[in-house]
Amino acid sequence: MPTTHEIVATTYYRTFSKSYPVLAKIQPGDSVVTKTLDSGGQDLHDEHLHGTGNPLTGPFYIEGAEPGDSISVKLDKLALNRDWGYTSVRLGLVALNPDHVAEVFSNDYKMDLVRKDRSDLLPWDIDLERNVVSARYPESPGQVREFPAQPMLGCIGVAAEGDFTPTSGPSGSWGGNIDYNMIREGSTVHLPVEQTGAYLYVGDGHALQGDGEPLGNGIETSMDVEFTVTLHKKRELVMPRVETDDYIISLGSQPEFSSSLNRGLQLATTDMVKWLVADYGFEDWAAHTLVGMVGQYDVVTVAGSMALRIPREHLA
Numbered sequence: 001m002p003t004t005h006e007i008v009a010t011t012y013y014r015t016f017s018k019s020y021p022v023l024a025k026i027q028p029g030d031s032v033v034t035k036t037l038d039s040g041g042q043d044l045h046d047e048h049l050h051g052t053g054n055p056l057t058g059p060f061y062i063e064g065a066e067p068g069d070s071i072s073v074k075l076d077k078l079a080l081n082r083d084w085g086y087t088s089v090r091l092g093l094v095a096l097n098p099d100h101v102a103e104v105f106s107n108d109y110k111m112d113l114v115r116k117d118r119s120d121l122l123p124w125d126i127d128l129e130r131n132v133v134s135a136r137y138p139e140s141p142g143q144v145r146e147f148p149a150q151p152m153l154g155c156i157g158v159a160a161e162g163d164f165t166p167t168s169g170p171s172g173s174w175g176g177n178i179d180y181n182m183i184r185e186g187s188t189v190h191l192p193v194e195q196t197g198a199y200l201y202v203g204d205g206h207a208l209q210g211d212g213e214p215l216g217n218g219i220e221t222s223m224d225v226e227f228t229v230t231l232h233k234k235r236e237l238v239m240p241r242v243e244t245d246d247y248i249i250s251l252g253s254q255p256e257f258s259s260s261l262n263r264g265l266q267l268a269t270t271d272m273v274k275w276l277v278a279d280y281g282f283e284d285w286a287a288h289t290l291v292g293m294v295g296q297y298d299v300v301t302v303a304g305s306m307a308l309r310i311p312r313e314h315l316a
Contacts, residue, residue, distance in 0.1 A: 002029040002228075012037060012055035012203075014168050016176060018159040018195045022061040025197075028231035031076065032060060036203045039154070039220040040115055044081040052115070054155050054168035054177055058201035062229055065198040070237045071158070071191055073200065077226035078151040078185040080126055085133070085207050085221035086114045089122040094257065095214040095302045124219045126207055133207050133219055147208055151223060152184045154204030157240075161194040168203065170255030171305060175240050177204060178253055179213045180300045180307060182242055190241040200229070212299040239271050247296075247309040250275060256304035264306035265297065272308045280315050290314060 005024045013020055026032060036057050037043050041050035049055075062071055089109045093101050107120045114121035123136040126149065134146040155168050157175025171178045175191050183189055191198070202225055206218025242249040252267030269291060276287040294314050298307040 002031065003027065004031045004033060006033040008035050009057045012041070012050040012057065013059075013201070014053050014055060015165045016056070016157050016159050016168070016174055016199070016201055017059075017165045018197070018199050019165070020059055022197075023058050025061045025063060026229060027063050028229060031226060031228040033226045034202070035081070036153075036205050036223045036225055038085065038222050039204050039217065040086075042222065044222045046082070054204045056155060056168050056201040056203040057225070059159070059199040060201075060229070061197040062193075062200060062231060063197070064233075065193045065231055066196055067161075067194055068234055068236050069193040070232045070235045071193060071198055071200065072188050072230040072232065073156065073191065074188045074228045074230070075153065075183070075185055075225070076228055077224065078153060078205070079224040080128055080131075080149060080151055080207055080221060081224045082222055083126050083128060085124045085126055085219040086121045087124060087217050087219055088215045089120055091214050092216040092302065095212070124207070126219070126221065149207045150181070150184060152181050152206050152209060152218065153202055153223070153225070154179045154206055154209075154218065156183060156189050156191070156200075156202050158191050158193065158201070159195040159199035171253045171301075172255060173239055173253065175253070178240065178251065178300065178305065179204075179209070179218070180242065180251065180298070180305070181206075181209045181211065181218070182244060182247075182249060182298070182307070186245065188243045190237060190243070192237040192240075202227070212302040214302050239267060241271070241275065242307070246312055248275065248312065248315070249307050249309045251300065252306045252308075253300075254304045256301050259304045261299065261304070261306055264300070264304060265308075268297075268306050268308040269295075272310065276310070
């Protein structure tokens, strides 16, 4: 009988490791109700429970998961639980033309406004009742904009293969700091299992983030998270995949700032072709032409990962 585990961590981590004490052991089909900190280590009560750098909630040990399997994580609920967040104050220079960089305004805004000894962060107000976000920049009242919130998880992943223990900064085949704005409530994330038990982690909630994360962050905030895990025996994956009500999505998941977008595109496209052939009965030529006619590419991070979406209406 599936069980719901309600658990809030008291210790958080910054690596996707098999070595930490297990937060909860769960059976396939079980659900988890938990919370995440913001990327700077603060919880919903503004308590600093960990240092900066995308602290992770976990690990969750999946009973029966072995290398060569895969797990599916259905995000049943992603809910904002406090009334503020923060972003960088300007775009990352990697997103701009080199000849424009000299004209970019200073990254120094106000010291200690969000984090001690940081002057490059901008606070945002989160209206939980109206589900909207707005930048707190009183110097330019006529320029302040309001946007609908769209909560997402920046980090979701498992322990990597072998003795590799990636931090919560990059992404890769294990998932990690994917920062894809389609990983939201209702989505399912498919991840390869590289270690016995998988060792699943979640974290880095964003109230809103544009395609590519060009600021270098979304609106960083704490989150209430509920998810359900399914185990697929002997279904190997080489990259994370995402499913929504409308799309199947292959990710070319790579570390930022050390990977090229064209390589991310190749990884995502190759995985999609294999997926269409293996699971949807497409002949190779038909999979290629489907991608060519209706495929939709997303820049996941401006200096790293790409995604390829196929609308479900074409998968009958």
